[in-house]
Amino acid sequence: GAVVSQHPSWVICKSGTSVKIECRSLDFQATTMFWYRQFPKQSLMLMATSNEGSKATYEQGVEKDKFLINHASLTLSTLTVTSAHPEDSSFYICSVDLLGSSYNEQFFGPGTRLTVL
């Protein structure tokens, strides 16, 4: 499988500030990365699909101006939560799509826990 890292693993910030979360594919190149959000005791909800070199595709109801995604290289995608508010506190997880797989296999990062005070 693929190894995916996220940084930071845990972040606390004040309301109104911006937070950047990095997702790295460590052992292979990922054309596509996905960003999910998971609230306590709830499932993963896809926020956006990040494609290298192009604009991200956001799911319905996700504010693209609030959740800025940059996929500048085949191994790195970043999610920036702008003007964070307490309701943005959640567990953010990225995944990478394994090229050449016969099905839609995704490998997930360890997640980033964001707490907005």
Added chain:
Amino acid sequence: QKEVEQDPGPLSVPEGAIVSLNCTYSNSAFQYFMWYRQYSRKGPELLMYTYSSGNKEDGRFTAQVDKSSKYISLFIRDSQPSDSATYLCAMTFRGGGNKLTFGTGTQLKVEL
């Protein structure tokens, strides 16, 4: 109605028990079915993948798909305390942009 329904539990079983985890779905277009295991505060890891009706076995794990009933299951034999985690079903279809639709997850606790 959610596209994928999964009982959130929690489910508590004694060590050595057979565990049955289930999901139902409403979208008949789903073709690929996956089970992920997620430990607390960690990302999900893929356990099983199936794409056809029937059973698929891998060690202590068996994944079962019944497309006619839109029902999938994961069986864990000889359950161990280390199996204590949240189990998420996920599904997708070819041409769906590689997007996964997840169930809410079932929290499992295997007790000594």
